């Protein structure tokens with residue numbers, strides 16, 4: 001009888017209920033529950049399992065550079081990383097308000113890590129997130145232009161509620177990438193959010209975008225009212241592995 005029920009639960013893909021019922025049967029706990037309690041327990045298990053699988057799918061879709069959970073972020077006083085600010089941003093209300101976050105600081109300071117941790121938290125809260133390395137994204141968009149999949153790629157970006165553009169400004173933009181950047185920023189403005197990380201201070205972004213009118217249009221939409229995280233101090237990479245003559249090859 002129980003085996004029949006278990007088989008049906010599995011066939012219906014009620015995996016949460018399946019595992020909860022199986023373990024209740026195996027441990028003899030079904031007898032400890034009233035009918036109402038058992039039903040509640042099984043429904044809770046199914047609910048949790050579906051929620052967890054949805055979060056896993058969202059995290060997978062986001063393609064983060066780091067598996068960074070917000071609780072794993074280290075706060076070192078010398079890096080001027082503000083726990084209160086990070087925790088506030090991790091509540092993700094900035095996404096509901098369609099606000100942006102700009103993370104700046106030198107190489108290895110933890111910009112991608114912090115951006116991924118906030119993005120990870122957004123996934124847990126059910127937002128659709130996508131992480132992209134800026135140079136790779138624009139190289140991909142160039143290829144998409146050539147093979148006719150550009151509109152599909154842009155539409156995919158548009159559907160994300162939070163887009164993370166990592167390593168912004170590591171390469172100057174050429175005319176084609178500049179136009180694509182403007183298109184992305186215009187599409188998102190007032191509708192969705194961005195996290196941009198860059199080694200360059202925001203004051204240098206104008207130069208890296210290149211053309212005055214386009215740079216004005218882009219920066220006007222992303223810089224004002226953005227939350228700023230300015231990380232300072234020593235590279236986290238250096239902290240982990242001191243660079244010596246022996247390992248610098």
Ligand SMILES: Nc1ncnc2c1ncn2[C@@H]1O[C@H](COP(=O)(O)OP(=O)(O)OP(=O)(O)O)[C@@H](O)[C@H]1O
Pocket residue numbers: 066072073074075105106107108109110111112113114167197199236237
């Ligand atoms: N707050 C943090 N807590 C824990 N680990 C961190 C933190 N910040 C950075 N790290 C670790 O330090 C290393 C460098 O971090 P990260 O890649 O985020 O730096 P970055 O500033 O984005 O560098 P780059 O500009 O070169 O891309 C990574 O291995 C990361 O796991």
